[in-house]
Amino acid sequence: MNIREPEEEFNRTSVARAVLRERLKGQTTLERGRERAQTALSWMYRWGWASSTTLEILVGSKRSGLASRLVKNKLAVITKTNSRRNEKYLPGSFLTLTHDGKHMVEINRTEPMQYEHRPDRINQNTLLHNEMVQRFTAEHLASGEILDYWSEKEMRTKSQSAVKHPDAVWLYPCGMKVSIEVELSPKWERDLDVFVYSTLLSLRTTNGSARFDKMRLITDAPAILKRYKEAFKPGANFWIWRKNDSGRWIAEDELTVPAWTPERIDWKLV
Numbered sequence: 001m002n003i004r005e006p007e008e009e010f011n012r013t014s015v016a017r018a019v020l021r022e023r024l025k026g027q028t029t030l031e032r033g034r035e036r037a038q039t040a041l042s043w044m045y046r047w048g049w050a051s052s053t054t055l056e057i058l059v060g061s062k063r064s065g066l067a068s069r070l071v072k073n074k075l076a077v078i079t080k081t082n083s084r085r086n087e088k089y090l091p092g093s094f095l096t097l098t099h100d101g102k103h104m105v106e107i108n109r110t111e112p113m114q115y116e117h118r119p120d121r122i123n124q125n126t127l128l129h130n131e132m133v134q135r136f137t138a139e140h141l142a143s144g145e146i147l148d149y150w151s152e153k154e155m156r157t158k159s160q161s162a163v164k165h166p167d168a169v170w171l172y173p174c175g176m177k178v179s180i181e182v183e184l185s186p187k188w189e190r191d192l193d194v195f196v197y198s199t200l201l202s203l204r205t206t207n208g209s210a211r212f213d214k215m216r217l218i219t220d221a222p223a224i225l226k227r228y229k230e231a232f233k234p235g236a237n238f239w240i241w242r243k244n245d246s247g248r249w250i251a252e253d254e255l256t257v258p259a260w261t262p263e264r265i266d267w268k269l270v
Contacts, residue, residue: 033069036059036061036064036066037066037069037070037073037075038104038105038108039058039059040055040058040059040066040067040070041070041075041076041097041101041104041105042105042108043055043058043138044076044095044096044097044101045097045102045105045106045113045115046113046151046153046154047130047134047151047152047153048096048115048116048122048153049094049095049096049119049122050094050095050134051091051093051094051095051131051134051135052066052067052091052093052095053091053135054091054131054134054135054138055067055095055138057135057138057139057142058138058141058142059142060142067095070095070101071095074098074100074101075097075098075100075101075104076095076096076097076098076101077095077096077098077119078093078094078095079093079094079095079096079119079120079122080092080093081093081094081124081127082124083124083127087128089128089131089132089135090127090128090131091127091131094119094122094127096117096119096122097115097117098117099117102115102117113153113154128184129167129182129184130152130167132182132184132218132220132270133152133167133168133180133182136180136182136218136270137149137151137168137170137180140170145172146170146171146172146173147171147172147173148171149168149169149170149171150168150169150171151168152165152166152167152168155168155169166179166180166181166202166212166215167180167181167182168180169212170216176213176214177211177212177213177214178212178213178214178215178216178266179199179202179212179214179215179216180215180216180218181199181215181216181217181218182218182219183217183218183219183224183228184219184220184221184224185224186223186224186227186228190239190241190249190251192231192238193238193239193240193241193251194241195231196231196232196238196257197238197240197255199215199232199265200257200258200261202215203215203261203264203265213264214264214265214266215264215265215266216265216266216267216268217265217266217267217268218268218269218270219268219269219270220269220270222269225267225269228267229267231257232257232261232265233257233261234257234258234259234260234261234262235256235257235259236256236257237254237255237256237257238254238255238256238257239251239252239253239254239255240252240253240254240255
């Protein structure tokens with residue numbers, strides 16, 4: 001696994017804090033506290049939940065007690081993670097909004113979203129994967145590399161037929177939209193073909209524009225990275241699958257990965 005060097009981590013944190021100082025220039029300590037709380041609550045609203053680590057990254061602080069204050073003020077509740085695996089990105093607990101926390105977010109939004117208040121409804125089987133998506137997004141947002149994002153929760157209402165539903169979308173200052181896929185286990189056969197086809201559809205230029213300008217695939221396993229690179233290599237073959245009259249999936253049409261994919265797909269090993 002490729003672990004960041006201490007100097008790289010320090011530089012990234014320094015940049016994030018400098019960006020935050022610029023955003024909060026002229027505010028009092030109390031105003032800064034409210035700003036951080038509102039930012040954290042909005043994040044949980046858009047993703048459904050968050051870890052204390054991700055929230056600290058988001059607001060550019062470290063061990064500030066932000067999560068504890070949200071819980072103390074009855075704006076969020078904290079739930080312990082069931083798994084005790086020693087994973088770098090797996091949080092020991094996560095936070096969800098209370099009714100009061102949800103209300104504080106919605107009074108500043110023009111478009112409300114449905115929010116599930118029951119922490120037991122959070123799928124902990126995907127907690128590691130979703131935490132990685134959130135944390136990488138928070139890092140890029142805090143550093144100023146991206147201006148905004150669309151969470152998977154927000155994307156549910158914007159999905160299109162046969163177009164890949166990404167884990168997140170990052171919105172860059174230049175206007176570029178990049179779909180983010182975190183892959184922790186390899187796909188095979190039909191699942192892999194569907195992933196390739198739907199990704200290509202989302203990147204294909206139709207009527208002058210594509211749904212996304214690029215796709216970035218992130219994984220912590222070199223073998224998975226190698227497998228996906230092969231699957232998206234120009235000239236590689238994949239199949240379109242359809243159900244037959246008996247309801248079984250069959251590989252019906254064979255297609256080829258186009259030549260433009262290297263320009264539209266980025267790879268990241270973490």
